Amino acid sequence: MDNSVKLYLPTDAAHIQTLKPNTVVQIYGTLYTARDQAHKRIAQALKNGESLPFDLHTAAIYYCGPTPxxxxKAIGSCGPTTSGRMDAYTPLLIEHGLRVMIGKGVRNAQTVESIRSHGAVYLTAIGGAAALYQSRVTACELIAYPDLGCEAVCKLTVENFPAVVSVV
Amino acid sequence: MKIVDSNKIRSDVAKLITECLITPDRAVTNALRRIDTDSELEAAAAALIVENNDIAERERAYCCQDTGQAVFFVKLGDGVQCVGLRDALDDAVRQAYAAARKSVADPLTRLNTRDNTPAVIETELVSGDTLEITYLAKGAGSENMSKLYMLTPADGVDGIVRSVVDAVERGGRNACPPLVVGVGIGGVTETACTLSKRALLRPVGVLNERADVAQLEKLLLAKINALGIGVAALGGRVTALAVNIEVAPTHIGMLPVAVNLQCHSLRHGTVKY
Known part of the structure:
Protein backbone atom coordinates (compact mmCIF):
# COMPACT_ATOMS: atom_id res chain seq x y z
CA MET A 1 0.00 0.00 0.00
CA ASP A 2 3.06 2.26 -0.27
CA ASN A 3 2.11 3.74 -3.64
CA SER A 4 -1.46 4.51 -2.59
CA VAL A 5 -3.26 7.82 -3.00
CA LYS A 6 -3.23 10.29 -0.12
CA LEU A 7 -6.58 11.72 0.96
CA TYR A 8 -6.43 14.92 3.02
CA LEU A 9 -9.43 15.79 5.18
CA PRO A 10 -11.50 17.87 5.19
CA THR A 11 -11.98 17.53 1.46
CA ASP A 12 -14.52 18.83 -1.06
CA ALA A 13 -17.01 17.43 -3.57
CA ALA A 14 -14.71 18.10 -6.53
CA HIS A 15 -11.88 16.08 -5.00
CA ILE A 16 -14.21 13.26 -3.94
CA GLN A 17 -15.21 12.77 -7.56
CA THR A 18 -11.59 12.05 -8.49
CA LEU A 19 -11.51 9.01 -6.17
CA LYS A 20 -11.69 5.66 -7.94
CA PRO A 21 -13.53 2.65 -6.48
CA ASN A 22 -11.38 -0.18 -5.12
CA THR A 23 -8.30 1.96 -4.69
CA VAL A 24 -6.42 2.22 -1.44
CA VAL A 25 -6.07 5.67 0.10
CA GLN A 26 -4.02 6.82 3.06
CA ILE A 27 -6.04 9.35 5.04
CA TYR A 28 -4.56 12.43 6.73
CA GLY A 29 -6.56 14.94 8.78
CA THR A 30 -9.64 15.04 10.98
CA LEU A 31 -12.25 12.33 11.60
CA TYR A 32 -15.19 12.32 14.00
CA THR A 33 -16.13 9.02 15.66
CA ALA A 34 -19.86 8.25 15.77
CA ARG A 35 -21.70 4.96 15.98
CA ASP A 36 -25.21 3.74 16.83
CA GLN A 37 -26.28 5.93 19.76
CA ALA A 38 -24.44 9.06 18.54
CA HIS A 39 -26.19 8.70 15.17
CA LYS A 40 -29.52 8.40 16.92
CA ARG A 41 -28.84 11.66 18.79
CA ILE A 42 -27.50 13.49 15.74
CA ALA A 43 -30.56 12.46 13.70
CA GLN A 44 -32.86 13.60 16.50
CA ALA A 45 -31.04 16.94 16.73
CA LEU A 46 -31.39 17.44 12.95
CA LYS A 47 -35.12 16.70 13.15
CA ASN A 48 -35.50 19.14 16.05
CA GLY A 49 -33.42 21.83 14.34
CA GLU A 50 -30.85 21.79 17.14
CA SER A 51 -27.13 22.43 16.73
CA LEU A 52 -24.75 19.51 16.24
CA PRO A 53 -21.47 18.73 18.02
CA PHE A 54 -19.59 19.22 14.72
CA ASP A 55 -20.24 20.73 11.29
CA LEU A 56 -21.52 17.95 9.01
CA HIS A 57 -20.50 19.88 5.85
CA THR A 58 -16.78 19.52 6.51
CA ALA A 59 -16.83 16.40 8.67
CA ALA A 60 -15.71 12.86 7.92
CA ILE A 61 -17.44 10.35 10.17
CA TYR A 62 -15.57 7.26 11.30
CA TYR A 63 -17.88 4.51 12.58
CA CYS A 64 -15.86 3.55 15.63
CA GLY A 65 -16.10 2.99 19.37
CA PRO A 66 -12.55 2.74 20.71
CA THR A 67 -11.27 0.95 23.79
CA PRO A 68 -10.10 3.31 26.59
CA LYS A 73 -1.48 6.90 24.11
CA ALA A 74 -3.89 9.28 22.34
CA ILE A 75 -6.52 6.58 21.98
CA GLY A 76 -7.13 2.89 22.57
CA SER A 77 -7.67 0.26 19.88
CA CYS A 78 -9.91 1.82 17.26
CA GLY A 79 -10.93 -0.26 14.27
CA PRO A 80 -14.13 0.34 12.28
CA THR A 81 -17.56 -0.98 13.24
CA THR A 82 -20.26 -2.26 10.85
CA SER A 83 -21.47 0.67 8.72
CA GLY A 84 -24.78 -0.92 7.74
CA ARG A 85 -26.22 -0.26 11.20
CA MET A 86 -25.94 3.46 10.50
CA ASP A 87 -27.92 3.17 7.22
CA ALA A 88 -31.09 4.06 9.11
CA TYR A 89 -29.64 7.55 9.71
CA THR A 90 -27.06 8.13 6.97
CA PRO A 91 -29.28 9.54 4.16
CA LEU A 92 -30.55 12.20 6.60
CA LEU A 93 -26.98 13.14 7.57
CA ILE A 94 -25.98 13.28 3.90
CA GLU A 95 -28.95 15.58 3.17
CA HIS A 96 -27.55 17.88 5.84
CA GLY A 97 -24.07 17.99 4.34
CA LEU A 98 -22.14 14.85 5.35
CA ARG A 99 -19.84 13.76 2.51
CA VAL A 100 -17.24 11.32 3.91
CA MET A 101 -17.92 8.11 5.84
CA ILE A 102 -15.48 5.40 6.92
CA GLY A 103 -16.46 2.01 8.31
CA LYS A 104 -16.59 -1.67 7.45
CA GLY A 105 -19.04 -3.81 5.50
CA VAL A 106 -21.76 -2.99 3.01
CA ARG A 107 -24.36 -0.19 2.78
CA ASN A 108 -28.00 -0.71 1.82
CA ALA A 109 -29.39 0.40 -1.57
CA GLN A 110 -30.93 3.61 -0.22
CA THR A 111 -27.66 4.70 1.37
CA VAL A 112 -25.64 3.88 -1.75
CA GLU A 113 -28.08 5.94 -3.81
CA SER A 114 -27.85 8.82 -1.35
CA ILE A 115 -24.02 8.71 -1.37
CA ARG A 116 -23.88 8.72 -5.18
CA SER A 117 -26.52 11.37 -5.79
CA HIS A 118 -24.92 13.81 -3.34
CA GLY A 119 -21.32 13.29 -4.46
CA ALA A 120 -20.33 11.72 -1.15
CA VAL A 121 -17.93 8.83 -0.55
CA TYR A 122 -17.91 5.70 1.60
CA LEU A 123 -14.54 4.19 2.41
CA THR A 124 -13.94 0.74 3.84
CA ALA A 125 -11.46 0.43 6.68
CA ILE A 126 -10.05 -2.99 7.54
CA GLY A 127 -12.34 -4.58 10.14
CA GLY A 128 -10.47 -5.85 13.16
CA ALA A 129 -7.28 -3.89 12.45
CA ALA A 130 -7.79 -1.87 15.62
CA ALA A 131 -4.22 -1.85 16.95
CA LEU A 132 -2.95 -0.75 13.55
CA TYR A 133 -5.47 2.11 13.40
CA GLN A 134 -4.53 3.08 16.95
CA SER A 135 -0.97 3.56 15.72
CA ARG A 136 -2.23 6.00 13.06
CA VAL A 137 -4.12 8.34 15.43
CA THR A 138 -2.02 11.25 16.69
CA ALA A 139 -4.68 13.10 18.71
CA CYS A 140 -8.10 12.38 20.19
CA GLU A 141 -10.44 14.87 21.83
CA LEU A 142 -13.79 14.01 23.39
CA ILE A 143 -16.25 16.57 21.99
CA ALA A 144 -19.79 15.31 22.67
CA TYR A 145 -22.06 12.84 24.47
CA PRO A 146 -19.59 11.73 27.18
CA ASP A 147 -22.40 9.78 28.86
CA LEU A 148 -22.30 7.34 25.93
CA GLY A 149 -18.91 5.97 27.03
CA CYS A 150 -17.20 4.30 24.06
CA GLU A 151 -20.03 5.59 21.84
CA ALA A 152 -19.22 9.26 22.56
CA VAL A 153 -18.15 11.55 19.70
CA CYS A 154 -14.39 12.13 19.53
CA LYS A 155 -12.41 14.30 17.15
CA LEU A 156 -9.43 12.33 15.83
CA THR A 157 -6.36 13.49 14.00
CA VAL A 158 -5.01 10.70 11.81
CA GLU A 159 -2.12 10.11 9.46
CA ASN A 160 -1.31 7.29 7.09
CA PHE A 161 -4.72 5.79 7.91
CA PRO A 162 -5.46 3.10 5.28
CA ALA A 163 -8.90 2.65 3.70
CA VAL A 164 -10.38 1.53 0.40
CA VAL A 165 -12.72 3.65 -1.73
CA SER A 166 -15.91 1.58 -1.86
CA VAL A 167 -18.90 3.73 -2.84
CA VAL A 168 -18.46 7.02 -4.70
CA MET B 1 -15.36 -34.25 46.15
CA LYS B 2 -12.67 -32.05 44.65
CA ILE B 3 -12.74 -28.47 45.88
CA VAL B 4 -11.67 -25.69 43.53
CA ASP B 5 -10.98 -22.22 44.95
CA SER B 6 -13.04 -19.58 43.13
CA ASN B 7 -10.49 -16.89 44.10
CA LYS B 8 -7.92 -18.66 41.96
CA ILE B 9 -10.43 -18.89 39.11
CA ARG B 10 -11.11 -15.15 39.39
CA SER B 11 -7.47 -14.24 38.97
CA ASP B 12 -6.67 -16.91 36.34
CA VAL B 13 -9.66 -16.02 34.18
CA ALA B 14 -9.01 -12.27 34.39
CA LYS B 15 -5.47 -12.90 33.07
CA LEU B 16 -6.79 -15.28 30.41
CA ILE B 17 -9.26 -12.65 29.13
CA THR B 18 -6.59 -9.97 28.78
CA GLU B 19 -4.21 -12.29 26.92
CA CYS B 20 -6.97 -13.45 24.56
CA LEU B 21 -8.01 -9.87 23.79
CA ILE B 22 -4.43 -8.97 22.82
CA THR B 23 -3.48 -12.06 20.81
CA PRO B 24 -6.06 -13.70 18.54
CA ASP B 25 -5.79 -17.37 17.55
CA ARG B 26 -2.37 -17.78 15.93
CA ALA B 27 -3.77 -20.19 13.33
CA VAL B 28 -5.65 -17.24 11.80
CA THR B 29 -2.61 -14.93 11.68
CA ASN B 30 -0.48 -17.74 10.24
CA ALA B 31 -3.06 -18.45 7.54
CA LEU B 32 -3.09 -14.76 6.59
CA ARG B 33 0.71 -14.63 6.56
CA ARG B 34 0.83 -17.32 3.87
CA ILE B 35 -2.29 -16.26 1.97
CA ASP B 36 -2.61 -17.53 -1.59
CA THR B 37 -4.44 -14.94 -3.69
CA ASP B 38 -4.19 -13.26 -7.06
CA SER B 39 -5.93 -10.10 -5.80
CA GLU B 40 -3.60 -7.25 -4.84
CA LEU B 41 -6.31 -5.73 -2.66
CA GLU B 42 -6.89 -8.99 -0.79
CA ALA B 43 -3.15 -9.48 -0.28
CA ALA B 44 -2.86 -5.90 1.01
CA ALA B 45 -5.77 -6.38 3.42
CA ALA B 46 -4.26 -9.64 4.71
CA ALA B 47 -0.92 -7.90 5.24
CA LEU B 48 -2.62 -5.12 7.23
CA ILE B 49 -4.34 -7.65 9.51
CA VAL B 50 -1.03 -9.47 10.06
CA GLU B 51 0.62 -6.10 10.82
CA ASN B 52 -2.25 -5.33 13.20
CA ASN B 53 -1.81 -8.59 15.09
CA ASP B 54 1.96 -8.02 15.28
CA ILE B 55 1.46 -4.47 16.64
CA ALA B 56 -1.11 -5.73 19.17
CA GLU B 57 1.30 -8.32 20.51
CA ARG B 58 4.31 -5.98 20.57
CA GLU B 59 2.47 -3.05 22.17
CA ARG B 60 0.16 -5.23 24.27
CA ALA B 61 -2.81 -3.48 22.66
CA TYR B 62 -6.20 -5.06 22.06
CA CYS B 63 -6.17 -6.55 18.56
CA CYS B 64 -9.77 -5.37 18.03
CA GLN B 65 -11.63 -2.49 19.66
CA ASP B 66 -14.72 -4.66 19.97
CA THR B 67 -13.53 -6.57 22.99
CA GLY B 68 -16.89 -8.26 22.91
CA GLN B 69 -19.36 -9.76 25.28
CA ALA B 70 -17.64 -12.37 27.46
CA VAL B 71 -18.90 -15.87 26.74
CA PHE B 72 -17.83 -18.78 28.95
CA PHE B 73 -18.28 -22.46 28.26
CA VAL B 74 -17.98 -24.21 31.60
CA LYS B 75 -17.51 -27.98 31.79
CA LEU B 76 -18.30 -28.81 35.35
CA GLY B 77 -17.40 -32.28 36.60
CA ASP B 78 -20.06 -33.73 38.91
CA GLY B 79 -17.29 -34.45 41.44
CA VAL B 80 -16.25 -30.80 41.70
CA GLN B 81 -17.36 -28.25 44.23
CA CYS B 82 -16.63 -24.60 43.47
CA VAL B 83 -18.46 -22.20 45.72
CA GLY B 84 -18.69 -18.71 44.22
CA LEU B 85 -17.94 -19.74 40.62
CA ARG B 86 -20.65 -17.55 39.07
CA ASP B 87 -19.49 -14.42 40.91
CA ALA B 88 -15.84 -15.25 40.22
CA LEU B 89 -16.48 -15.25 36.46
CA ASP B 90 -18.33 -11.93 36.56
CA ASP B 91 -15.59 -10.47 38.79
CA ALA B 92 -12.94 -11.67 36.33
CA VAL B 93 -14.84 -9.90 33.55
CA ARG B 94 -15.09 -6.71 35.62
CA GLN B 95 -11.38 -6.81 36.39
CA ALA B 96 -10.16 -7.62 32.87
CA TYR B 97 -12.53 -5.23 31.10
CA ALA B 98 -11.60 -2.28 33.32
CA ALA B 99 -9.03 -1.44 30.63
CA ALA B 100 -11.05 -2.82 27.70
CA ARG B 101 -14.24 -1.63 26.06
CA LYS B 102 -17.46 -1.93 27.96
CA SER B 103 -19.84 -3.16 25.26
CA VAL B 104 -22.81 -4.54 27.19
CA ALA B 105 -26.08 -2.59 27.42
CA ASP B 106 -29.72 -3.07 28.36
CA PRO B 107 -31.50 -4.24 25.18
CA LEU B 108 -34.35 -1.71 25.52
CA THR B 109 -32.94 1.38 27.22
CA ARG B 110 -29.46 0.82 25.69
CA LEU B 111 -27.95 1.93 29.01
CA ASN B 112 -24.45 0.50 29.32
CA THR B 113 -23.82 -1.78 32.33
CA ARG B 114 -20.40 -0.04 32.50
CA ASP B 115 -18.36 -3.08 33.49
CA ASN B 116 -19.11 -5.51 30.63
CA THR B 117 -21.05 -7.82 32.92
CA PRO B 118 -23.04 -9.98 32.96
CA ALA B 119 -20.92 -12.71 31.38
CA VAL B 120 -22.75 -15.23 29.24
CA ILE B 121 -22.18 -18.59 30.91
CA GLU B 122 -23.04 -21.92 29.32
CA THR B 123 -22.61 -24.81 31.70
CA GLU B 124 -22.23 -28.43 30.69
CA LEU B 125 -22.40 -31.04 33.42
CA VAL B 126 -19.89 -33.86 32.85
CA SER B 127 -18.77 -36.92 34.83
CA GLY B 128 -15.52 -36.72 36.80
CA ASP B 129 -13.63 -34.25 38.92
CA THR B 130 -12.35 -31.69 36.43
CA LEU B 131 -13.50 -28.13 35.87
CA GLU B 132 -12.78 -26.57 32.50
CA ILE B 133 -13.53 -22.93 31.67
CA THR B 134 -13.29 -21.69 28.10
CA TYR B 135 -13.55 -17.99 27.31
CA LEU B 136 -14.67 -16.61 23.95
CA ALA B 137 -14.85 -12.88 23.18
CA LYS B 138 -17.81 -12.33 20.89
CA GLY B 139 -18.03 -9.04 19.03
CA ALA B 140 -21.23 -7.66 17.55
CA GLY B 141 -20.08 -7.36 13.94
CA SER B 142 -19.91 -11.10 13.41
CA GLU B 143 -22.49 -12.24 15.99
CA ASN B 144 -25.11 -9.97 14.37
CA MET B 145 -24.72 -11.87 11.11
CA SER B 146 -25.47 -15.26 12.67
CA LYS B 147 -28.63 -17.10 11.71
CA LEU B 148 -30.97 -19.92 12.70
CA TYR B 149 -32.81 -21.91 10.02
CA MET B 150 -35.58 -24.26 11.06
CA LEU B 151 -35.54 -26.68 8.12
CA THR B 152 -37.63 -29.80 7.65
CA PRO B 153 -36.24 -33.32 7.27
CA ALA B 154 -37.18 -33.12 3.56
CA ASP B 155 -34.73 -30.22 3.13
CA GLY B 156 -31.90 -32.63 4.00
CA VAL B 157 -28.24 -32.01 3.30
CA ASP B 158 -29.05 -29.80 0.30
CA GLY B 159 -31.07 -27.54 2.59
CA ILE B 160 -28.19 -27.38 5.08
CA VAL B 161 -25.77 -26.39 2.33
CA ARG B 162 -28.16 -23.73 0.99
CA SER B 163 -28.69 -22.28 4.49
CA VAL B 164 -25.02 -22.04 5.43
CA VAL B 165 -24.06 -20.48 2.09
CA ASP B 166 -27.03 -18.09 2.39
CA ALA B 167 -25.91 -16.94 5.85
CA VAL B 168 -22.39 -16.18 4.62
CA GLU B 169 -23.58 -14.59 1.38
CA ARG B 170 -25.93 -12.28 3.26
CA GLY B 171 -23.82 -11.50 6.31
CA GLY B 172 -20.22 -12.39 5.50
CA ARG B 173 -19.24 -8.95 4.21
CA ASN B 174 -20.12 -7.34 7.53
CA ALA B 175 -18.57 -10.01 9.74
CA CYS B 176 -14.85 -9.17 9.25
CA PRO B 177 -13.69 -11.97 6.98
CA PRO B 178 -11.76 -14.21 6.75
CA LEU B 179 -14.27 -16.07 8.86
CA VAL B 180 -14.47 -19.21 10.86
CA VAL B 181 -17.98 -20.49 10.18
CA GLY B 182 -19.53 -22.42 13.06
CA VAL B 183 -22.50 -24.63 12.17
CA GLY B 184 -24.73 -26.39 14.66
CA ILE B 185 -27.11 -29.00 13.27
CA GLY B 186 -29.80 -30.79 15.26
CA GLY B 187 -31.25 -30.78 18.76
CA VAL B 188 -33.79 -28.04 19.44
CA THR B 189 -33.31 -24.34 18.64
CA GLU B 190 -30.85 -23.57 21.43
CA THR B 191 -28.91 -26.82 20.89
CA ALA B 192 -28.19 -25.78 17.31
CA CYS B 193 -27.22 -22.24 18.39
CA THR B 194 -24.95 -23.47 21.18
CA LEU B 195 -23.30 -26.05 18.93
CA SER B 196 -22.68 -23.42 16.26
CA LYS B 197 -20.81 -21.31 18.79
CA ARG B 198 -18.93 -24.20 20.39
CA ALA B 199 -17.86 -25.23 16.88
CA LEU B 200 -15.78 -22.03 16.69
CA LEU B 201 -13.52 -23.40 19.41
CA ARG B 202 -12.32 -26.36 17.35
CA PRO B 203 -8.84 -25.61 15.97
CA VAL B 204 -8.77 -24.25 12.41
CA GLY B 205 -7.91 -27.13 10.05
CA VAL B 206 -9.19 -29.94 12.27
CA LEU B 207 -12.18 -31.66 10.66
CA ASN B 208 -15.12 -33.31 12.44
CA GLU B 209 -14.40 -36.90 13.45
CA ARG B 210 -17.47 -38.15 11.58
CA ALA B 211 -16.50 -38.74 7.96
CA ASP B 212 -19.82 -37.57 6.49
CA VAL B 213 -19.71 -34.36 8.55
CA ALA B 214 -16.06 -33.74 7.61
CA GLN B 215 -17.05 -34.14 3.95
CA LEU B 216 -19.77 -31.55 4.39
CA GLU B 217 -17.27 -29.17 6.05
CA LYS B 218 -14.96 -29.42 3.03
CA LEU B 219 -17.81 -28.94 0.56
CA LEU B 220 -19.10 -25.87 2.41
CA LEU B 221 -15.66 -24.29 2.71
CA ALA B 222 -15.22 -24.57 -1.07
CA LYS B 223 -18.66 -23.12 -1.77
CA ILE B 224 -18.15 -20.24 0.68
CA ASN B 225 -14.76 -19.34 -0.76
CA ALA B 226 -16.31 -19.41 -4.25
CA LEU B 227 -18.54 -16.49 -3.16
CA GLY B 228 -15.60 -14.16 -3.76
CA ILE B 229 -16.13 -11.98 -0.66
CA GLY B 230 -12.46 -12.23 0.35
CA VAL B 231 -10.37 -10.76 3.17
CA ALA B 232 -11.96 -7.59 4.62
CA ALA B 233 -14.77 -8.11 2.06
CA LEU B 234 -12.69 -6.39 -0.60
CA GLY B 235 -13.14 -9.29 -3.04
CA GLY B 236 -10.97 -12.38 -3.21
CA ARG B 237 -10.74 -16.06 -2.61
CA VAL B 238 -10.31 -16.30 1.17
CA THR B 239 -13.75 -15.65 2.68
CA ALA B 240 -13.47 -18.40 5.29
CA LEU B 241 -10.57 -20.29 6.83
CA ALA B 242 -12.70 -23.12 8.17
CA VAL B 243 -16.24 -24.43 8.41
CA ASN B 244 -16.65 -26.32 11.69
CA ILE B 245 -19.83 -28.35 12.07
CA GLU B 246 -21.14 -29.95 15.24
CA VAL B 247 -24.18 -32.22 15.22
CA ALA B 248 -26.67 -33.57 17.78
CA PRO B 249 -29.70 -35.86 17.40
CA THR B 250 -32.91 -33.97 16.69
CA HIS B 251 -36.68 -34.62 16.58
CA ILE B 252 -38.06 -36.76 13.72
CA GLY B 253 -39.93 -33.70 12.46
CA MET B 254 -37.10 -31.15 12.67
CA LEU B 255 -33.81 -30.07 11.14
CA PRO B 256 -32.50 -26.98 12.96
CA VAL B 257 -29.39 -25.41 11.43
CA ALA B 258 -27.61 -22.54 13.21
CA VAL B 259 -24.79 -20.61 11.59
CA ASN B 260 -22.44 -18.56 13.76
CA LEU B 261 -20.01 -16.33 11.91
CA GLN B 262 -16.73 -15.62 13.65
CA CYS B 263 -14.51 -12.75 12.55
CA HIS B 264 -10.76 -13.16 12.07
CA SER B 265 -10.23 -11.78 15.60
CA LEU B 266 -10.85 -15.24 17.02
CA ARG B 267 -10.14 -14.75 20.72
CA HIS B 268 -10.51 -17.74 22.99
CA GLY B 269 -8.66 -19.67 25.67
CA THR B 270 -9.15 -22.36 28.30
CA VAL B 271 -8.16 -22.96 31.92
CA LYS B 272 -8.48 -26.38 33.58
CA TYR B 273 -8.61 -27.46 37.21
Missing amino acids: APRG
Missing part, protein backbone atom coordinates in the same frame (compact mmCIF):
# COMPACT_ATOMS: atom_id res chain seq x y z
CA ALA A 69 -6.76 5.05 25.92
CA PRO A 70 -3.91 3.39 27.78
CA ARG A 71 -1.46 5.65 29.64
CA GLY A 72 0.72 7.54 27.17
